[in-house]
Amino acid sequence: MLALQKQDAAAGVALVDVAEPPAPGQGEVLIEVVAAGICGSDLHIDDWAQGYEFLTPFLPVTLGHEFSGRVVAAGPGVHESAVGKRVVVRPSISCGVCIDCREGDPDECLHRRALGLHRPGAFAPRLLAPWNYCLPLPDSLDLELAALVEPLTISQHAVEDGEVKTGDRVLVFGPGTIGQGAAALARLAGAAEIVVVGYGDKERFEVLGRMGFSRLIDLADPGAAQQLEELAGDGFDVVIEAAGANSALASALRLTRVRGKIVAVGIHSRNIDVDVNLLVRKRLQLRGSYRASQAIWEKCIRILAQSPNEFAPMITHRLPLNEAPEGFRLGKQKTASKVILLPGLGAQS
Ligand SMILES: [Zn+2]
Numbered sequence: 001m002l003a004l005q006k007q008d009a010a011a012g013v014a015l016v017d018v019a020e021p022p023a024p025g026q027g028e029v030l031i032e033v034v035a036a037g038i039c040g041s042d043l044h045i046d047d048w049a050q051g052y053e054f055l056t057p058f059l060p061v062t063l064g065h066e067f068s069g070r071v072v073a074a075g076p077g078v079h080e081s082a083v084g085k086r087v088v089v090r091p092s093i094s095c096g097v098c099i100d101c102r103e104g105d106p107d108e109c110l111h112r113r114a115l116g117l118h119r120p121g122a123f124a125p126r127l128l129a130p131w132n133y134c135l136p137l138p139d140s141l142d143l144e145l146a147a148l149v150e151p152l153t154i155s156q157h158a159v160e161d162g163e164v165k166t167g168d169r170v171l172v173f174g175p176g177t178i179g180q181g182a183a184a185l186a187r188l189a190g191a192a193e194i195v196v197v198g199y200g201d202k203e204r205f206e207v208l209g210r211m212g213f214s215r216l217i218d219l220a221d222p223g224a225a226q227q228l229e230e231l232a233g234d235g236f237d238v239v240i241e242a243a244g245a246n247s248a249l250a251s252a253l254r255l256t257r258v259r260g261k262i263v264a265v266g267i268h269s270r271n272i273d274v275d276v277n278l279l280v281r282k283r284l285q286l287r288g289s290y291r292a293s294q295a296i297w298e299k300c301i302r303i304l305a306q307s308p309n310e311f312a313p314m315i316t317h318r319l320p321l322n323e324a325p326e327g328f329r330l331g332k333q334k335t336a337s338k339v340i341l342l343p344g345l346g347a348q349s
């Protein structure tokens with residue numbers, strides 16, 4: 001079958017022919033992939049950016065960790081009623097052996113292995129996954145839209161870490177998928193005002209416009225920085241940094257109100273220099289946010305099923321798997337928002 005793989009510890013990804021997955025083992029299911037989103041981290045892995053060296057011992061590996069599909073076979077220990085279920089899958093699999101896993105706190109496991117990073121992922125027609133990491137979907141939830149669940153869990157986690165509440169003024173840096181999701185989920189959490197900041201992000205702002213957001217600041221525009229300072233006034237209650245840009249976290253420290261919260265969710269490709277005294281004197285809370293709990297996954301499935309139209313504009317491109325390189329190109333040029341690969345489309349399966 002066709003698969004998009006990272007093969008070597010160098011720039012590039014490759015569409016290659018790989019073996020079908022083996023029969024599902026104990027506790028596993030075989031999933032037919034319906035839709036798999038290209039994530040910012042997939043683009044970083046393609047570029048072989050700093051921060052992904054940990055993948056080297058696992059290469060070659062089929063990428064793709066945000067996906068939906070149907071269970072087509074169940075291994076020993078999985079009830080046959082699993083077959084036919086429409087699912088999304090929590091891609092980060094804990095070890096089950098360490099002390100945290102054994103004491104019932106698998107979210108703290110330090111020995112995780114992720115689908116699409118350490119083990120075969122969803123940029124292929126089929127993959128194996130542990131059944132207890134699958135979450136069945138309501139019949140009403142479209143499977144293409146369901147590929148947004150994984151990134152939305154990251155956005156929702158950031159919104160919860162920022163404790164966004166009714167009436168809050170929220171600033172989001174980064175108009176990509178995580179930022180778009182954070183804006184929509186902050187609105188659902190009751191935020192009174194949401195400003196999203198980008199740089200040279202015309203197309204992604206158009207998506208945010210279709211999602212109903214109008215306070216969009218493109219720092220590539222003349223006068224935009226000044227406009228942002230004016231909008232900030234005494235500062236935002238919560239700033240969500242989803243850009244992974246050096247300047248964004250530095251600005252966040254300035255634009256947050258006294259005792260406000262900054263949630264860092266963007267991945268940075270280099271270390272940054274910030275004015276720590278702002279953090280101290282304004283008594284700011286700087287919080288890192290990463291990988292959501294099962295409860296947040298279930299919440300995001302419910303939210304997406306209840307309000308699909310709030311999120312539908314986030315998917316801007318749908319491509320068959322054999323056009324994955326074009327999807328990566330669109331993602332890197334920032335002309336696309338979420339690009340969804342559809343491995344069931346076209347002949348290559
Ligand atoms: Zn991702």
Ligand SMILES: [Zn+2]
Binds near residue numbers: 094
């Ligand atoms: Zn563990």
